[in-house]
Amino acid sequence: MTKQEQHIAIFTTASLPWLTGTAVNPLFRAAYLAKDGERRVTLVIPWLTVKHQLLVYPNSITFSSPSDHEAYVRRWLEERVSFPLGFEIRFYPGKFATDKRSILPVGDISDTIPDEEADIAVLEEPEHLTWFHHGKKWKTKFNYVIGIVHTNYLEYVKREKQGRLKAFLLKYLNSWVVGIYCHKVIRLSAATQEYPKSIVCNVHGVNPKFLEIGLTKLEQQKLQEQAFTKGAYYIGKMVWSKGYKELLKLLKKHQTELSELEVDLYGSGEDSEEIKEAAQKLDLKVNVYPGRDHADSVFHNYKVFLNPSTTDVVCTTTAEALAMGKNVVCADHTSNEFFKQFPNCRVYEDGNGFVRATLKALGEQPSQLTEQQRHELSWEAATQRFIKVSDLNRLSRADSNLSKRSAFASSSISVGKNLEDMSAYIHFLASGYEASRTAFGAIPGSLQPDEELCRDLGLSLKTPSRNSLKED
Numbered sequence: 001m002t003k004q005e006q007h008i009a010i011f012t013t014a015s016l017p018w019l020t021g022t023a024v025n026p027l028f029r030a031a032y033l034a035k036d037g038e039r040r041v042t043l044v045i046p047w048l049t050v051k052h053q054l055l056v057y058p059n060s061i062t063f064s065s066p067s068d069h070e071a072y073v074r075r076w077l078e079e080r081v082s083f084p085l086g087f088e089i090r091f092y093p094g095k096f097a098t099d100k101r102s103i104l105p106v107g108d109i110s111d112t113i114p115d116e117e118a119d120i121a122v123l124e125e126p127e128h129l130t131w132f133h134h135g136k137k138w139k140t141k142f143n144y145v146i147g148i149v150h151t152n153y154l155e156y157v158k159r160e161k162q163g164r165l166k167a168f169l170l171k172y173l174n175s176w177v178v179g180i181y182c183h184k185v186i187r188l189s190a191a192t193q194e195y196p197k198s199i200v201c202n203v204h205g206v207n208p209k210f211l212e213i214g215l216t217k218l219e220q221q222k223l224q225e226q227a228f229t230k231g232a233y234y235i236g237k238m239v240w241s242k243g244y245k246e247l248l249k250l251l252k253k254h255q256t257e258l259s260e261l262e263v264d265l266y267g268s269g270e271d272s273e274e275i276k277e278a279a280q281k282l283d284l285k286v287n288v289y290p291g292r293d294h295a296d297s298v299f300h301n302y303k304v305f306l307n308p309s310t311t312d313v314v315c316t317t318t319a320e321a322l323a324m325g326k327n328v329v330c331a332d333h334t335s336n337e338f339f340k341q342f343p344n345c346r347v348y349e350d351g352n353g354f355v356r357a358t359l360k361a362l363g364e365q366p367s368q369l370t371e372q373q374r375h376e377l378s379w380e381a382a383t384q385r386f387i388k389v390s391d392l393n394r395l396s397r398a399d400s401n402l403s404k405r406s407a408f409a410s411s412s413i414s415v416g417k418n419l420e421d422m423s424a425y426i427h428f429l430a431s432g433y434e435a436s437r438t439a440f441g442a443i444p445g446s447l448q449p450d451e452e453l454c455r456d457l458g459l460s461l462k463t464p465s466r467n468s469l470k471e472d
Contacts (some may be wrong), residue, residue: 012124015045034086041087046094108135134431147182191335203386205379210323217325228303238267243309327361
């Protein structure tokens with residue numbers, strides 16, 4: 001099989017209109033992998049019933065059918081890229097977990113791709129997609145499975161009650177499922193949990209609109225016009241763990257040194273009111289506004305983007321700010337390693353360093369990015385990096401010595417064949433009981449799609465197997 005015949009199925013954990021990283025980045029990845037027409041690409045995204053859509057999608061946006069949802073996703077992307085979209089979109093059944101603020105898969109989502117079409121799978125957030133997976137073994141169904149680790153789950157969990165214990169357990173659960181189900185693991189930065197045989201590489205780019213904004217600013221700078229007329233800002237989901245705690249702490253501690261500083265915060269989220277109250281208590285002028293698209297014209301003239309967050313793996317908004325030609329002030333942290341190559345990135349190690357970096361960034365005009373620096377931020381470059389580190393150009397079906405099996409639980413499986421098969425079988429059994437699933441955090445009733453999900457997606461309603469029954 002030649003590379004032109006490769007079929008890449010990209011599974012992810014979120015979808016537009018939820019503007020989260022795992023909705024946006026896999027969408028661009030699918031578009032750019034399919035751009036040259038040399039590969040068949042399918043993006044597989046979660047479908048939620050209207051009840052669950054209302055829990056997660058902004059502005060009460062809902063879709064009555066998968067085709068309506070697909071049309072919305074394609075329209076959004078077509079407004080941001082300048083080439084025809086050459087990939088398919090399919091849906092798997094999902095439910096929104098309010099306690100985790102995440103969409104979790106329902107049933108065996110690998111069934112979305114027929115066995116005869118299964119070739120290469122890309123699991124965006126592989127741990128998230130496989131925590132409660134009960135079905136075919138991903139490595140058996142697909143010739144090659146690539147996991148892309150987006151999220152620093154351990155850092156988030158540590159901030160919860162009994163966080164250290166939860167993080168300890170989660171670390172081993174993540175290693176277990178990712179090891180079972182992925183041939184290769186790509187970590188966007190070293191800020192993620194370590195996995196055996198993983199490679200660190202930022203395979204994300206920025207929305208082309210931000211590079212266009214940056215070009216406009218570059219032209220203004222070349223004409224010696226004032227390209228940036230506003231000061232400092234931060235944008236992010238308004239929850240304490242997304243950098244607001246660190247930023248307000250720094251501003252409070254250094255109010256005297258930063259007495260002339262004015263900062264605008266943009267975001268919406270569960271902690272909006274608390275963050276607004278904390279900002280109002282400062283002597284500094286800190287304005288709080290609702291969240292909006294980072295490409296909105298209101299952001300074009302800001303000179304400095306402040307981002308002290310250390311929970312991100314690779315912060316999308318930092319990349320976007322650099323693409324728009326701004327100065328960026330961020331923590332000296334592994335999540336920001338990729339950005340250190342750009343002259344407008346100012347890193348700090350402590351509070352005094354934050355003050356120095358912020359005042360310097362406000363006092364100096366941003367450097368004009370070179371064509372190569374702009375390219376490094378693009379999805380073209382990110383796609384090249386992905387193809388290289390995942391060895392896509394060297395893969396073919398003939399390279400794989402993995403045989404396809406129709407079902408993981410078939411009698412042909414020899415449980416004792418090797419440690420991995422044994423481990424996978426244990427996970428298969430544990431994930432097949434309602435009691436054990438819910439004990440580990442699965443949504444009740446998520447072993448198989450319910451009647452409403454089946455109707456929406458045109459699936460057959462499956463009778464629960466013996467393993468799926470609740471234990472008395």
